[in-house]
Amino acid sequence: MFYRPADGHGLPHNPFNAIVTPRPIGWISTRDAQGRTNLAPYSFFNGVAYEPPQVMFASTSNKPDRGDTKDSLANIRETGVFCVNVVEYAMRDAMNATSATLPREVDEADSAGVEMAPCREIDCARVANAPASLECRMTQIVKIEGAFNFVVFGEVVGVHLRDDALVDGRFDVTTYQPLSRMGYRDYTVVREVFELKRPDD
Structure with a gap:
């Protein structure tokens, strides 16, 4: 099968959603100017640089009470x-x-029963029991093709690691089993890890 996205795919669900998988989930916590917390998951998320550490996530839809975007952005x-x-x-x-x-005025963390804790370097809340939390200062918001598509870049200025996720000096994903987004309404979980040495190691 071949299709041009501009012409449609003719399938019951968009296959593009299932091609780039698994995708890590960035559970993004923010606050507004009045100090109200927002918490929402984004699967267009990843790390993009080591020095300084930087991450990105994309917001791709909008809400009527937020104009061209959603609460997080x-x-x-x-x-x-x-x-x-x-x-x-x-x-x-x-x-x-x-x-x-x-x-916009509803706190999703409170509604979902998620315990939050203060960040250390930024004025924002974090998920208290998350395996890791990355405190970020926004560096760029880039508008990309599409009416409501934006990419947010941030520099990581503080890192929280849950103690039980540290094993022999390494952040060990097998201790907490990261959740990842597949296509459609499907998710997967990391339960098996293996190592490959690079040719230059």
Whole structure:
């Protein structure tokens, strides 16, 4: 099968959503100028640089009460900060609950029963029990093709690691089992890890 996205695919669901997988989930916490917390998952998320450490996530839709975007991006425009929380398998239901479209004044973390804690370097909340949380200062918001498509870049200025995820001096994903997004409504979990040495090692 071949199709041009501009012409449509003719399938019941968009196959593009299932091609680039698995995708890590950035559980993005933000606050607005009034100090209200927002928490939402984004699967167009990744790390993009080591020195200084930087991450990105893309926001690709909008809400009627936020104009051209959603709460997360609107809040980052106001405050310039956000926190990326890593999602573990045990938090899958809470993460999913925070994906609900709610009015801007509603705290998704509170609605989903997610315990939050203050960040150290930025004025924002983080998921208290996340395996890792990355405190970020926004560096760029890039408008890309599409009416509501924006990419947010941030420099990581603080890192929280849960103690039980550190094993022999390494951040060990097998201790908490990262959750990843597949296509459609499908997810997967990391339970097996193997090592490959590079030719230059």
